[in-house]
Amino acid sequence: MTETETMPVGADTRSGFVALIGPTNAGKSTLVNRLVGAKVTIVSHKVQTTRATLRGIAIHDKTQIVFMDTPGIFKPRRRLDRAMVMAAWSGARDADVIMLLVDSERGLKGDAEAILEGLKEVRHPKILVLNKIDRVRPEDLLKLASAANEAIDFEETFMISATNGSGCDDLMDYLAKRLPEGPWYYPEDQISDLPMRQLAAEITREKLFLRLHQELPYSSHVETEKWEERKDGSVRIEQVIYVERDSQKKIALGKNGEAIKAISMSARKELSEILGQPVHLFLFVKVRENWGDDPARYREIGLDYSD
Numbered sequence: 287m288t289e290t291e292t293m294p295v296g297a298d299t300r301s302g303f304v305a306l307i308g309p310t311n312a313g314k315s316t317l318v319n320r321l322v323g324a325k326v327t328i329v330s331h332k333v334q335t336t337r338a339t340l341r342g343i344a345i346h347d348k349t350q351i352v353f354m355d356t357p358g359i360f361k362p363r364r365r366l367d368r369a370m371v372m373a374a375w376s377g378a379r380d381a382d383v384i385m386l387l388v389d390s391e392r393g394l395k396g397d398a399e400a401i402l403e404g405l406k407e408v409r410h411p412k413i414l415v416l417n418k419i420d421r422v423r424p425e426d427l428l429k430l431a432s433a434a435n436e437a438i439d440f441e442e443t444f445m446i447s448a449t450n451g452s453g454c455d456d457l458m459d460y461l462a463k464r465l466p467e468g469p470w471y472y473p474e475d476q477i478s479d480l481p482m483r484q485l486a487a488e489i490t491r492e493k494l495f496l497r498l499h500q501e502l503p504y505s506s507h508v509e510t511e512k513w514e515e516r517k518d519g520s521v522r523i524e525q526v527i528y529v530e531r532d533s534q535k536k537i538a539l540g541k542n543g544e545a546i547k548a549i550s551m552s553a554r555k556e557l558s559e560i561l562g563q564p565v566h567l568f569l570f571v572k573v574r575e576n577w578g579d580d581p582a583r584y585r586e587i588g589l590d591y592s593d
């Protein structure tokens with residue numbers, strides 16, 4: 287795309303970056319998907335599914351709002367976890383507005399409390415978004431809002447439900463006015479800057495978790511190794527599912543290859559819908575020991591880690 291194509295005619299446009307900060311499972315991915323209106327990040331019931339900083343891009347009035355969907359911030363346990371925490375905070379520092387998303391049902395306990403503490407140090411404009419209001423009583427919601435505002439001076443507080451959409455219009459109106467004047471960063475039809483190969487790997491990873499989350503630990507990882515556009519309009523995609531042990535490989539394959547076949551089928555279906563073309567998906571399972579402790583891997587998956 288050329289520079290002129292990124293700017294709508296008529297100017298008085300606004301644009302900016304909004305960092306989503308929040309504990310795992312607060313609903314960050316669900317909210318970005320709702321605001322952007324398309325599936326750009328992967329939503330799963332399993333916590334810590336967001337490993338890299340992904341973005342969704344929304345247009346509201348004449349404002350382009352770029353969401354930085356950070357990985358959940360929580361107490362680091364392993365080296366990889368620490369890299370995820372650092373990726374989340376570095377994302378926040380690049381933003382025009384930081385949006386703290388809290389699961390109203392869980393309140394400010396645990397991770398949310400630690401994030402509030404961390405946010406005190408950050409000078410950027412901050413807003414509070416209380417999510418999942420469909421699950422709590424209004425009086426509890428008000429208590430939560432005032433407790434959070436006592437800890438931090440938020441510019442504004444919103445109460446929303448990312449799943450049913452209530453409160454989301456007010457939030458968008460506010461962000462559209464709050465972001466600075468300036469040309470748009472991305473072409474109008476772009477909803478994510480996540481490369482297709484990575485998006486394709488995320489989709490397969492989601493299917494893997496949905497089917498095997500009880501048996502397979504979090505230590506598996508998917509990479510797209512080959513992407514070949516064919517003359518007949520279809521695409522051939524080869525991906526490797528990396529696991530840590532032989533026993534996990536057996537689980538990923540399943541009895542008579544049933545698990546891998548089912549994962550492949552549902553990933554292929556979703557990929558062809560997103561790409562709008564037939565997809566031939568080939569999945570391989572390989573064992574790679576201790577990749578979770580290898581810093582070189584973080585760089586490959588988009589996380590910059592330094593001690």
Ligand SMILES: Nc1nc2c(ncn2[C@@H]2O[C@H](COP(=O)(O)OP(=O)(O)OP(=O)(O)O)[C@@H](O)[C@H]2O)c(=O)[nH]1
Nearest residue numbers: 310311312313314315316334336358418447448449
């Ligand atoms: N009832 C209700 N559930 C919600 C709402 N928003 C999100 N959820 C659910 O909360 C769970 C977690 O949502 P995600 O969007 O994956 O959360 P996340 O913050 O991106 O999680 P990580 O990627 O692990 O950091 C999912 O099961 C969502 O369906 C809401 O407004 N109401």
